[in-house]
Amino acid sequence: MDFSADGLEQQLSVVRRCFESGKTRSLSWRKSQLKALQRLLVEKEQEIFRVLKEDLGKHQAEAFRDEVGFLGKSVDYHLANLDKWVAPTKISIPLVAFPTSCQLVQEPLGVVLLLSPWNFPIALSLEPLIGAISAGNAVVVKPSELTPSSSAFLETNIPLYLDGEAVKVIQGGPNVGEKLLEQKWDKIFFTGSPRVGRIVMTAAAKHLTPVALELGGKTPCIVDFISGSRDKQTLLKRIIGGKWGSCYGQACIAIDYLLVEEKFATVLVELLKTMMKTLTKPEYVSNIITKHHFERLCNLLDDPLVASSVVHGGSIDREKMYIEPTILIDPPLDSEIMTEEIFGPLLPIVTLKKIEDSIDFMKGRPKPLVIYAFTKNETLKRKIVEETSSGAITFNDTLIHYVCDGIPFGGVGQSGFGKYHGKCSFDMFSHGKPVMRRSFLTEFSFRYPPWNEDKMQLLRYAYKFDYLRLVLHLLGLKK
Known part of the structure; x- marks a missing residue:
């Protein structure tokens, strides 16, 4: 792969065009990708055990408990709840805005970068990926260079199971990570040390990119x-x-x-x-x-x-x-x-x-x-x-x-910020966008000048939700 700035930009432009096409917003696309991850975990289980043994010496029981089994459970949870999570939710509106309805609509953030660590190279690459896909994003995963077998496994198999235009794995060392951080992202998710977390935040500040950091500490x-x-x-x-x-x-x-x-x-x-x-x-x-x-x-x-x-x-x-x-x-x-x-x-x-x-x-x-x-x-x-x-x-x-x-x-404080797992993973990579729909049926004049004490009193009733007195006042039945 071309790791020059131009080469990376070309790779990322494919991912961004895919997101901008609207493909990843489709609920059917999201579910198809999650089901593909399920198949990967089942069909490639033994290969995952092998690469984790090569990189970390993990016993396959530990590898299943902490990585393969954990991920399969997570995918199942997202598939079981995704319809509910993406559904717009109703928001109550005060009388001062009557007649109005409002919904909170969940939209994907865009193109996100996942920087994963070496200690759980499969789980901590794919667990945030599950949330990012559920939320409808396009994703670039940068696995750790310290686990070469696991990273190569991801680079080889992710395109075989998932949409290669929407999800890309880019291998490389710190120099590649630095070049990726120079790009503009819609979210960066990093798991690792506080030292590198500071580097990630500094780079993200250039583009005002929101960041989630999972950093650990002395437990x-x-x-x-x-x-x-x-x-x-x-x-x-x-x-x-x-x-x-x-x-x-x-x-x-x-x-x-x-x-x-x-x-x-x-x-x-x-x-x-x-x-x-x-x-x-x-x-x-x-x-x-x-x-x-x-x-x-x-x-x-x-x-x-x-x-x-x-x-x-x-x-x-x-x-x-x-x-x-x-x-x-x-x-x-x-x-x-x-x-x-x-x-x-x-x-x-x-x-x-x-x-x-x-x-x-x-x-x-x-x-x-x-x-x-x-x-x-x-x-x-x-x-x-x-x-x-x-x-x-x-x-x-x-x-x-x-x-x-x-x-x-x-975490909190030096141990990081940003919550994930389950619905929190979906929320982390989503933006809850309020959508209001207003009618021309009526208008309250007390919202506008010229101001007087009468309008002030109506505003007090409206903001205290004292609807009875507000209506009586409007009808001229005030004391």
Whole structure:
């Protein structure tokens, strides 16, 4: 493909002409594309498993849970609800505008750019694509160059299943991404780091392009109890799954650190170590994506004060780029492992005198994408909801909110902005346009000069919805 500015412009002109033709607005076109995605996920399932194994070492069960199965469910949800979402909705109108009707009509934004990450290269390319297609847009997808097999799969197969004029996949490295950002778009959706998010926003500002950013951050997990054999086993599985079970901690909603009372810390570590023997075997976890990311994680442990806080794991195989699941207790709060998103298999535990102190601890840090809290204390739950800010809160589980179509997914503050999944994906790529229809049947003179106290009183009635007094006043029956 020609990656010059002119070459990219030529590719994008095809997509824009397709949108301007009106083809993508058709409800039948949208449904046909979603059904084609369904076929792709079914017919190419084994190939998707293969490329995810090549790029990330993902076990096919994890690949199905987090990518293929998740996407199939999402497509089904959109197909089941699309008729309702696109239907105009009635808006009530005050009497001052009588006789008038008004509807909110959903229209597509236009041509959108999706910049997807490497950790879920199929899911996080196609999930926003589902929303963009449902809303009637034309789309360009730029997958990550760090997952070449997955990106090549998308570039090869998307044109075989979807409308090649309306949906294009453009591969390439950062230089291609920069050239794409120089173009004019009707929306940019980016998933990745805050550092690159700032670059995206800066580029988008040139054309006043609206942007949605899903950025992640340091996700805390409060552990308030360790009791009951059944609850204990479930709690441990959910913590381990939330830290190491999805792309080996290389996920924006993976647990970044635990907050635990001092008296529970040692017990919790011992319990985790026992359970981890089964759940974090090397054949079940994904690879660390690149040498650069591997070295970054190793460097987090190089600090002597951090290294001294390791209570489990910490072994490193540089040849295989493997880091053993590692637990640390109370590393220095000003160390890089506690100030930067870890995005890997290292789990710090921060101990507290009392668990209620976790709220102040979190409030003193950037707003995370999600807060997890394992607690049966209803007062603590209420305080977490009322006194903290995050993209979401999940009590007594991890990750599960991500797969629920009815739950908006997105961040707040430094963890990003813009909500998607389910109808929120449709809304993200739509513009709700009010359409008013007015009649010449009547006109209220009190809307216009010359002004007097009588008209002022009529306006007061109209804006207070005091229709009875308004009508009586107009009929000359006022006191």
